[in-house]
Amino acid sequence: MNLGRRERVRAATIMEITETARRLLVQEGSEAVTLRAIAREMGMTAPALYRYFPSHGQLLRHVVGDLFNDLTDALHSGLHAAPEHDMAAKFRAACREFRTWAHDHRREYALLFGTPLPGFGQEEQEDFASECGRRFGLTFLELFQELWAKLPFPVPADAEIDDDVREQLAAYRDRLGLDLPLGCILVFLQCWVRLHGAVSLEVFGHLDFALTDPEPFFELMLREVGERLGLDMTNPA
Known part of the structure; x- marks a missing residue:
């Protein structure tokens, strides 16, 4: 199925969020996997992540x-x-x-x-x-x-x-x-x-x-x- 540009961007962002969370988990432990830390690594704001994951x-x-x-x-x-x-x-x-x-x-x-x-x-x-x-x-x-x-x-x-x-x-x-x-x-x-x-x-x-x-x-x-x-x-x- 061909995705539109918006869907492709959203899918790529979700993948980047997941990869960032996993990298923090591996490098610093489970306590480091917070929305604020992930947002900081990605150059986003924590509230912006809620558009992709509600919690x-x-x-x-x-x-x-x-x-x-x-x-x-x-x-x-x-x-x-x-x-x-x-x-x-x-x-x-x-x-x-x-x-x-x-x-x-x-x-x-x-x-x-x-x-x-x-x-x-x-x-x-x-x-x-x-x-x-x-x-x-x-x-x-x-x-x-x-x-x-x-x-x-x-x-x-x-x-x-x-x-x-x-x-x-x-x-x-x-x-x-x-x-x-x-x-x-x-x-x-x-x-x-x-x-x-x-x-x-x-x-x-x-x-x-x-x-x-x-x-x-x-x-x-x-x-x-x-x-x-x-x-x-x-x-x-």
């Missing part, structure tokens, strides 16, 4: 969406580089890309997965950020579904799952519109918790008390999770 919270949500897209694109690049029919290679690629992006973008990762900024996340809304967040989540979920379809692995039966957990899993499955056993949903969440937890502990420095090089520890976790999913993890490449 500081909405600006941050746009930055979050941009970061989720950046991370998701990195995951897709890793997946596309792996052999199409080698599920173990695709699993390793996605998990390693997630860890690599987190280490290369620590402050961005903290904004996405750490403590939310003051006032951020208080409004539940369907917007750019939530759409991009779903795109990120679907990357791992679709990989998991592909694995389940091609190489089904053992999962607990519904009756083996505690009632309070089973009800939550069923509600989560319904929200996603999935046709998967509850035991499969449970294993998916357990695997995500291990991956996310391992990467977050590394990025936030909470393994420094024991490890000077956490990468081999991460690879050990990756092998254990892969084997839990029935993958052949004997080839570490």
